[in-house]
Amino acid sequence: MIKASIVGATGYAGAELVRLLLQREDVKIVGYGSKSFAGESYSGIFRSMYKYADDVCENDNVSELSKKADIIFTATPQGFLAENINDEVLANAKVIDLSADFRIKDVDVYEKWYKLEHKSKGLIKEAVYGLPELYREEIKKARLVANPGCYPTCSILSLQPLLKHKLIDEKSIIIDAKSGISGAGRSGKVDNLFCEVNENMKAYGIGSHRHTPEIEAQLSKAAGEDIVISFTPHLVPMMRGILVTAYASLKAGTTEEDIKNAYESEYANEKFIRLLRKNENAETRFVKGSNFVDIGYVIDNRTNRIVVTGAIDNLIKGAAGQAIQNMNLMFGIDEECGLKSLPMSI
């Protein structure tokens, strides 16, 4: 039985971890850490979990929570884990961090985009970027996994085969991403009220969203050269789901066959990636509630561009599901364990 603690259990990503882990027979949640709700019954906050998670929340003390756990998930604000992690914690438990603290290898880049001083610089090198489709072997051996951001997961998986196989112009990449509102978290901000969000569509953080350097770092690695992208996130009046619409110019000589082969050679054995049939584009509903990544594309001969669509459930493959996929790898369990739910499209 794997004992798991969750720090930040009362945010949306934390709650999704709780929901998914409670359905496993080989994992037991031993600590619900919450800064805001310490002392309250978990199921009093998330009544959907009534009779399944009636435990009382503790505060968010990483050190204490690590002592009784085999693994800690931290779904906490940027900077929190870097400030609270140390060798003792890592000696107690494996750590999967759902925040951005250990995603970016270049600490200057991190500090510039996040406007934070990194308090555990010494651990950045050791941390493994938790995208199993790219770093599976490293994850298996990791003590500290940096679970990717939601936009990066979808963006990187949608585009990296094209860069790795040198099929697109490296300077031409534009990622227009659309997200459901759960990505904005569970704090009581006016901007996220139903009446502010519903029947509205907007872009935000144009040219400045903090997921940009994370995407660029991974795409650069795939390309073998520095990649700079335009990345524009949008908010859509729905709860879950990210849709990425990515544009790139094809290199001279790239054929449809090349593209098909690139995706298939990268993903043929990936259980969670579904390469869509010809003429099918990704839709968020078709992955909702699952750990799937759906990828489709259209080649536009008029403009010599490829338009790739990728979809994930931001709370699952974009957060809690991917964290569990990483946990499975770290504990030598079947990678799909606990992640077999099929999409609940309506």
Next chain:
Amino acid sequence: MIKASIVGATGYAGAELVRLLLQREDVKIVGYGSKSFAGESYSGIFRSMYKYADDVCENDNVSELSKKADIIFTATPQGFLAENINDEVLANAKVIDLSADFRIKDVDVYEKWYKLEHKSKGLIKEAVYGLPELYREEIKKARLVANPGCYPTCSILSLQPLLKHKLIDEKSIIIDAKSGISGAGRSGKVDNLFCEVNENMKAYGIGSHRHTPEIEAQLSKAAGEDIVISFTPHLVPMMRGILVTAYASLKAGTTEEDIKNAYESEYANEKFIRLLRKNENAETRFVKGSNFVDIGYVIDNRTNRIVVTGAIDNLIKGAAGQAIQNMNLMFGIDEECGLKSLPMSI
């Protein structure tokens, strides 16, 4: 391995059966019956099931579909099963009918409310009403189960303990029910378009909805006398969920303790019924994606009435989940098998 055929697999209830059954290792779907989509790939229609249900749909021939199956689910229009069932079908396979054909024992009542001639009157008596919390033992032995309607499931379970224990005035019952739109089915009607449904709330079928006699029949049985109710269904701009708000006058001398005892004595051992904590009312999100029934109540001393709130996911406990619960009972399997998903409240 249980072999299952689904007739009407391309409607919303049928698709929910497919989604839930595909996740089981002890059941195999051997036939996808569909009047409208025969000859098409199932996952071409429901792309969420891509790679998991790529089989081609057959037509809706009950007799043929029964031959290769141990069980047939019929999620078909009213009258269809009554017209297509016969002894040969029942000799081939057990049948769980998600339509109303065998729910009402009094054929005159059925024909009056459904404005249809019943074509298999001889089987009505044998059919078991598939509400496991009330008919568990009969279901275990049944060949033909009439899976309850969505509104009736929620209404009956919310109110029957009060009637059985003689705590409320039998003439005072008013059920104001609210449903998500999936209950209206998957046909291309203007009334169910996004732009007609969204940002709107309406009542329909006031005093004339066909689920009324089904509710009355079961409540009458619980009460031991004829019950006539006011039942008003409403459509809410959401996909899933039924909320029942039921009103009744308390009999003289009824105490809060009596009410608590009535619910607990009826439901203490029911895995899928959650009696909410004091001052909690049922909300549809807290059961969404699960087979749960949440029940809460408030006693209003000013009016001497009880107000009961009950919530289910109309596609699960109100349709496909309940059908699977019935299947489990009919095949001697753990009643919760395949129904352990916790609610996905966002």
Next chain:
Amino acid sequence: MIKASIVGATGYAGAELVRLLLQREDVKIVGYGSKSFAGESYSGIFRSMYKYADDVCENDNVSELSKKADIIFTATPQGFLAENINDEVLANAKVIDLSADFRIKDVDVYEKWYKLEHKSKGLIKEAVYGLPELYREEIKKARLVANPGCYPTCSILSLQPLLKHKLIDEKSIIIDAKSGISGAGRSGKVDNLFCEVNENMKAYGIGSHRHTPEIEAQLSKAAGEDIVISFTPHLVPMMRGILVTAYASLKAGTTEEDIKNAYESEYANEKFIRLLRKNENAETRFVKGSNFVDIGYVIDNRTNRIVVTGAIDNLIKGAAGQAIQNMNLMFGIDEECGLKSLPMSI
């Protein structure tokens, strides 16, 4: 030119007043009062008003705001106006209060349900209940109008003809009301986040909602005797709209003709009330964006009950529109002025 100040201009009701008043050529908004946003540009908060309301918000000083205005609208928390109104204010400007402070004549009832001490008891008697269909003549002469609550507006107008004409059993009234989320206001509460509200339906305040005594007071007046009701409000995942589904037992001898006559005699000349055609029920979308009240009913002979459906836009006829209707009356202007927008049903 009527000079108007709005206190609480940055809440949803306040913003609706701004939107509606800006479209009038005979009214000028001279003061935007806001406790939270004093010093900020109004159109920086409500960007929909950009180029039309770029003025800077003042604080919420009623006395100062009254000095430059002919009329003050207060869309403020309960207790605020009672604490800030005085003879000087009333000498400066007419006052229309969108809070509950002056709606209930019995101060004990107010203090009990609102759990507040009333700080201007001496003005309660003078205040006129601002439901023009019932108090038109009094409103014309009033200095202080108590604009009705959203649920009460819809509930009272839907039911009062039946009580006034003695057609229903006074003890049998049950009002099951459903509201869009804008009624919950614009503060950053977790409960009102998109992800908490969307795809959910719930009851709240069962038997204890503060609009109950306001409805009872007006229905009692119509009936000529004390009326006690069951009132259950619900939240629906939509922005605007209230739907009331009201149930009552018919008195012996009441005919459909009696009911039709009662509604027509009360409302035949009311421009904002639309008595629906036979077999039509009220739907919120058909009044959205307008000052209309739509009323329909069904007589259920099986139960001897009438089921009345009433719909309003909670921000218009339930708040800002009704306030403007009152202002028109108080200033001797055509009652429909500025309120002629037809419903924007999609």
Next chain:
Amino acid sequence: MIKASIVGATGYAGAELVRLLLQREDVKIVGYGSKSFAGESYSGIFRSMYKYADDVCENDNVSELSKKADIIFTATPQGFLAENINDEVLANAKVIDLSADFRIKDVDVYEKWYKLEHKSKGLIKEAVYGLPELYREEIKKARLVANPGCYPTCSILSLQPLLKHKLIDEKSIIIDAKSGISGAGRSGKVDNLFCEVNENMKAYGIGSHRHTPEIEAQLSKAAGEDIVISFTPHLVPMMRGILVTAYASLKAGTTEEDIKNAYESEYANEKFIRLLRKNENAETRFVKGSNFVDIGYVIDNRTNRIVVTGAIDNLIKGAAGQAIQNMNLMFGIDEECGLKSLPMSI
């Protein structure tokens, strides 16, 4: 009094024309043409218009409808007007066509993208493209106006100043557009059901949407050279609104000041175009219910691209509102008449 007939009055664009025109005192609707609902009361179909449009619909005979009208609006399927227009019709009434039949000057391009033979080629030259901000003087004198598509209106107005002023690389334009569902029309298609659309985001018609050549033609005119664009429309789970996110590379030497000047010089006097403040991006809610076009932009120095956001209400500035703006011009009326509603952002 201007007498207006509407052909296709029972679609969403037609209904929006009805709603807006009914609120005018100088226009009278004399004919409601509808292929599907001829013989039915208009307000029986759109109950929001009850008591305001109770007339009976006629069939869609353009010739007959023109005889009694000063102006005909055709909100009809592609090809319909081209097949039904003739000199007699144009002698009877001015025509504003909300379909695509006369939007594209190059008939080969029209026939290729629309896969239709054009049945009134002789009138294409005369027709004026009804975008008042670009063709105001021509519209004033026109007999036949081709009202622009919704995506083109928003795309062209967002980008044309940059092309006209030679500030962006003509080959680099990518338009990622997002639309509410009302753009898909009011026919009973499964794809547009609430349960198929809600909680979903998808691209469609990638590289092949029929609004592409319309956008390209107008942008080419602004640029003075042939422009080819990538255009990707998406469907968003909301009823109204189009958001365009457009990307282009800046020409060497282009400064922020140049961009500001370009927009201001083109639009300073346009009443319906609002150039947003620095750092503000367009959001659909802020134009909902109005005829406004909101335009914002961000210059991304990292990529040397400009990202322009533009928003309109697709049924108003993208259809009925723009048609009325054109009508006002054609009849010498104040261009804003009947279009002064401020946005209803919630």
